Amino acid sequence: MKYDQSRIRNFCIIAHIDHGKSTLADRILEKTGVMQLRDMTDQVLDSMELERERGITIKSKAVRMPYKAKDGTEYELNLIDTPGHVDFTYEVSRALAACEGAVLVVDASQGIEAQTLANVYMALDHDLEIRPVINKIDLPSAQPEVVKQEIEDEIGIDCEGCPLVSAKQGVGIEDVLEDIVNNIPAPRDDIDAPLQALIFDSYYDNYRGAISSVRVKAGSVKVGDRIRMMAGKCEFDVTEVGAYLPLGYSPRESLNAGEVGYIAASIKDIADIRVGDTITLATNPAAEPLPGYKPVLPMVYCGIYPADGADYESLRDALEKLRLNDAALSYEPETSVALGYGFRCGFLGLLHMEIIQQRLEREFDLDLVTTAPSVVYKVIKTDGETVMIDNPTNLPPVQEIDWMEEPMVDAQVITPQDYVGAIMELCQDKRGTFRDMKYIEGGRVLLKYDLPLNEVIYDFFDQLKSRTRGYASFDYELKGYERSDLVKLDMLLNGEQCDALSIIVHRDRAYPRGRSIAEKLKEAIPRQLFEIPIQAAIGGKVIARETVKALRKDVLAKCYGGDISRKKKLLEKQKEGKKRMRQVGSVSVPSEAFMAVLKMD
Amino acid sequence: MKLLSLYLHVPFCAKKCAYCDFASYHGRGTDWRRYFDEIATEIRLWSKETDFGLISETYRVRSLFIGGGTPTLVDANHIEKMIDACRGIAPFEDDVEITIEGNPGTLTPEKLAIYRRAGVNRLSLGAQSFDDGLLQSLGRIHTAAQIGQAVGMARDAGFDNINLDLMYALPEQGMDQWRDTLDAAIDLGVEHLSAYSLIVEPGTPMAARVASGTAIVPDDDAVNAMQRAAIDRLTVAGYRRYEISNYAKPGYECRHNLVYWNRGDYLGLGCAAHSLLGGHRFHNPDALDEYLSGGRRLDDTVLTPQDAMEETLMLSTRTVRGLDLAAWERAYGTPFARGRERALNAFERAGLVETGGGFLRLTTRGMEVQDAVVLELMGEM
Numbered sequence: 001m002k003y004d005q006s007r008i009r010n011f012c013i014i015a016h017i018d019h020g021k022s023t024l025a026d027r028i029l030e031k032t033g034v035m036q037l038r039d040m041t042d043q044v045l046d047s048m049e050l051e052r053e054r055g056i057t058i059k060s061k062a063v064r065m066p067y068k069a070k071d072g073t074e075y076e077l078n079l080i081d082t083p084g085h086v087d088f089t090y091e092v093s094r095a096l097a098a099c100e101g102a103v104l105v106v107d108a109s110q111g112i113e114a115q116t117l118a119n120v121y122m123a124l125d126h127d128l129e130i131r132p133v134i135n136k137i138d139l140p141s142a143q144p145e146v147v148k149q150e151i152e153d154e155i156g157i158d159c160e161g162c163p164l165v166s167a168k169q170g171v172g173i174e175d176v177l178e179d180i181v182n183n184i185p186a187p188r189d190d191i192d193a194p195l196q197a198l199i200f201d202s203y204y205d206n207y208r209g210a211i212s213s214v215r216v217k218a219g220s221v222k223v224g225d226r227i228r229m230m231a232g233k234c235e236f237d238v239t240e241v242g243a244y245l246p247l248g249y250s251p252r253e254s255l256n257a258g259e260v261g262y263i264a265a266s267i268k269d270i271a272d273i274r275v276g277d278t279i280t281l282a283t284n285p286a287a288e289p290l291p292g293y294k295p296v297l298p299m300v301y302c303g304i305y306p307a308d309g310a311d312y313e314s315l316r317d318a319l320e321k322l323r324l325n326d327a328a329l330s331y332e333p334e335t336s337v338a339l340g341y342g343f344r345c346g347f348l349g350l351l352h353m354e355i356i357q358q359r360l361e362r363e364f365d366l367d368l369v370t371t372a373p374s375v376v377y378k379v380i381k382t383d384g385e386t387v388m389i390d391n392p393t394n395l396p397p398v399q400e401i402d403w404m405e406e407p408m409v410d411a412q413v414i415t416p417q418d419y420v421g422a423i424m425e426l427c428q429d430k431r432g433t434f435r436d437m438k439y440i441e442g443g444r445v446l447l448k449y450d451l452p453l454n455e456v457i458y459d460f461f462d463q464l465k466s467r468t469r470g471y472a473s474f475d476y477e478l479k480g481y482e483r484s485d486l487v488k489l490d491m492l493l494n495g496e497q498c499d500a501l502s503i504i505v506h507r508d509r510a511y512p513r514g515r516s517i518a519e520k521l522k523e524a525i526p527r528q529l530f531e532i533p534i535q536a537a538i539g540g541k542v543i544a545r546e547t548v549k550a551l552r553k554d555v556l557a558k559c560y561g562g563d564i565s566r567k568k569k570l571l572e573k574q575k576e577g578k579k580r581m582r583q584v585g586s587v588s589v590p591s592e593a594f595m596a597v598l599k600m601d
Numbered sequence: 602m603k604l605l606s607l608y609l610h611v612p613f614c615a616k617k618c619a620y621c622d623f624a625s626y627h628g629r630g631t632d633w634r635r636y637f638d639e640i641a642t643e644i645r646l647w648s649k650e651t652d653f654g655l656i657s658e659t660y661r662v663r664s665l666f667i668g669g670g671t672p673t674l675v676d677a678n679h680i681e682k683m684i685d686a687c688r689g690i691a692p693f694e695d696d697v698e699i700t701i702e703g704n705p706g707t708l709t710p711e712k713l714a715i716y717r718r719a720g721v722n723r724l725s726l727g728a729q730s731f732d733d734g735l736l737q738s739l740g741r742i743h744t745a746a747q748i749g750q751a752v753g754m755a756r757d758a759g760f761d762n763i764n765l766d767l768m769y770a771l772p773e774q775g776m777d778q779w780r781d782t783l784d785a786a787i788d789l790g791v792e793h794l795s796a797y798s799l800i801v802e803p804g805t806p807m808a809a810r811v812a813s814g815t816a817i818v819p820d821d822d823a824v825n826a827m828q829r830a831a832i833d834r835l836t837v838a839g840y841r842r843y844e845i846s847n848y849a850k851p852g853y854e855c856r857h858n859l860v861y862w863n864r865g866d867y868l869g870l871g872c873a874a875h876s877l878l879g880g881h882r883f884h885n886p887d888a889l890d891e892y893l894s895g896g897r898r899l900d901d902t903v904l905t906p907q908d909a910m911e912e913t914l915m916l917s918t919r920t921v922r923g924l925d926l927a928a929w930e931r932a933y934g935t936p937f938a939r940g941r942e943r944a945l946n947a948f949e950r951a952g953l954v955e956t957g958g959g960f961l962r963l964t965t966r967g968m969e970v971q972d973a974v975v976l977e978l979m980g981e982m
Contacts, residue, residue, distance in 0.1 A: 552820075553821040553970065554971070555970060555972050557846050561610065561869065561875060562874075564912065574973075
């Protein structure tokens, strides 16, 4: 197809989790013929093992599809897949900047959910044309008319004639494609201007080197061009440009204004490609880079250590690789007396943290020990200096602290009416301040609370889920810092402080948390040759105590007829088990113990 | 001249016990002859030139142990022939210790007379308990009364070195019952007692009972209390504990078992028999059929100094004599305490180990947790 901007449509699909975004994407790929039916697996675009398993999208991906409309016009569609979870809004915003329109998928029985709204607002921020699609009309509980009304009332988007589809059954897919080509605007980028290509993703390909996924906003780029990273300042020679197929590459002569695709330039170090940077030509550079993306700040930190100290280098390499295409991940080396050498890592939220841990374990085959997540506290010292603390171990001595502040979030919970009481109780428990309550469509209630982030990252999600049987949805954004009566809670094993187990908590919470952690540790630490006292302490004052009793009996009664192989095997097994433990003073602590403290009963 | 111990395995039983996962077969009487023919072949092989040289040129046999299974179940003539054949491997020492293991329910004066004639001078009986109810639930074929009768029969036949195996930590076994069993054994005046705590082996009927909750085994503290009761009562009665599970009147320590713990050379013959010979460890197949079809010397491993150190540590600390510190330094070129100062000090303070007379030994308390102590002392070894 000849390059013609008016025939290009760049769009993404946004939806609340489980509303059927990936299934719709699959059907679109099928309908446009870029994927043969026999090649189809569910969630084609979600190639990461974790994505398939959990049914979520973590990374942004782009794919180009030819589409011949009903009126015979041929189009080039670029679908940029985006993650749906609040933790990955950063990924979403990068993807949105590469589009002109967004297909908003809404479940015909569930209607608008918290994430639907969040995504819509973000799309509106990027001036995207939003095209609603009502999905899952095959469900017996589907109420497409009610949902359409809801969208018009709550979001103010006209739903007249919007496609009613069942992505699962393949109904109405062509309507979606027609709606896209007819209503999402074509890009109007200047092909004659100097090159400006927005990098919205990057990753490493063994054959092509580090690759940039780009949206060309001005000019064009072809093989042989010398390109310059405007923020990164480095230059490379282009070796290949092209579009993405669902399962591979489609090299082209050039990438032009309005198009989405990739640029390869034998870039060895992925760090040279910074997501959000603008690529231009060295010979004819653009005057200004494109506006960068909203920078993101990690909200949650935790220590990540290799279970086997010898894997430190591998862990560093793995983090480096993940950082390449996850700009929201931050890490820096730290050391712990108990855990040795590792990294302090920053995340957008708990799911992000969990995903990164799992990717490290699965994709890089690493065994990890992670510490309790912490938020960033603001400490105002008596000498007037303000320090930000993301690791409880680094908290200055009490006498140097004038006061401390903790991050607060604006939390909003959407729930069926029946659970309002339970949620209010939970938020109260979590030191929340009630802000607002509003009845919305479908007998549901929107509750707004101010909550300390450190309570949210503890076990808020689990509690919310169990108290509302999974019916409530939750969203939050950082609001700012508030002065708070915080203390550092230390854990002592056999009288020795274990740095990796320290946490910062509100004074009112310190007693129950200390007791709960001590109990958890008692269960997690196996009996040893000596009795092990476990103590929780604030500033040297013990507030809770448990004891791991000494091992009573551990001996094999008999070696049958000179066969010592059983005993040897047993010892080998115990030796292996011991290797996986950390020494805190004279106490062997299993890796799980460091995680056990995160769990509430 | 080096000393060698021989182990001969007889894998036949009248009935399999509920706790047993060892190589033993019941109802295979037709295989007995074939089996002893196979052992005879194996003995002949070891009597000729081997890759360890000609055994008879370098070794003298100091002990021979016929274990099972139930060696006293089979025709005693098989046993006699087998012992005689072993003289071909290497000459026996004058005071060689020859033990046969047996079940009290299978002994007759005739069998005992043949054993004596063959040179057997030690009898080890699987008594297990003097409580008939317990014996039945363990799946034993004999009664408490038969134990006494068997000991009497053996005395009449001239045996002056008799061992009884006893078990504790059994389901439904109370402390009183255990004391009664100890007393009954002491009353019989035997020279040697082994007191083993029950090991619930996976795959046995006992394991199934424990898993289903129909059998409840005593907790660790109760098991330790039973062991201590054994130590106390047997000491008073003139026995001395010389290994975790073994007690003897002075001079009646089982020389054969000491060889295992002191890592002397031993050669195992028959199915499932293990050997430590010339720095090699190897064993015959566990399965009778595999042995009968010629399977021999599996997993032959040349021990590294590292292996030897670990073995020395874990075996010698089972004995009351303990680990010979001078011998360790001679063998491995470094004092045992080096690099282990911290752990050893802590263990001494906690009353788990003690040093004296050039030996490091575990205390009574230390022996209760021997595996854990050994693991700590292995350290980075």
